Amino acid sequence: FNVFGPRQDPNSQYAAVIPIFITRMLNGQAPIVFGDGTQSRDFTFVANVVHGNLLAAEASAAVGHSINMAAGMRVSLNTLIDSLNELMGTEVAADYQPERAGDIKHSSADISLARELLGYEPVVSLQDGIRETLEYYKSVYSAKN
Structure with a gap:
């Protein structure tokens, strides 16, 4: 699951895709997508x-359980780029590169245990978190600058 939010270092080897895409797009550079952009991730805001x-x-009730904390929904990289363009008022196209061996096509968290044991629901939407x-x-x- 991809946790994102302010203060992530987009240049870190562990950087999440959202800060990388944002900083590239702010610099007028295309976000690099490995594959066709239909791959999806469960992006969740740090809050x-x-x-x-x-x-x-x-x-x-949570003691001894491994519980996923995420949004519980998948968003494609193409949809993410569209959302960023909309929020930034830009029309930056992705730079599609060949898929990387071992990359996961789709990732989505099952947050049913968090809902059941904790009453958990995400408190910040994807759009608000991206904003x-x-x-x-x-x-x-x-x-x-």
Whole structure:
């Protein structure tokens, strides 16, 4: 599952795709997509994971369980790029590269146990999380220029 939010280092070897795409697009560069962009991920804003962890810390029913904290829905990379373009007012096309061996085509979290044991629901939507993350990177990018 792909956790994202402000302050992630887009240059880290562990960088998530959203900050990488945002910073490339803010710099007028195409986001690089390995494959055709139909591959999907379960993107969740960092506040959702924090919310879930706080619920788990208080829930005796959660003891001994491995519980997924995510949004519980898949979004394709093409849809992600479309959303970023819409929020940024741009029309940056992806730079499609050959698929990488070993990449997972689709990833989606089963959050049913989190719902059952913790009453968990994501508190920040994908769009709102992207908007907040985008604003952070815009402020960092404009501060450097």
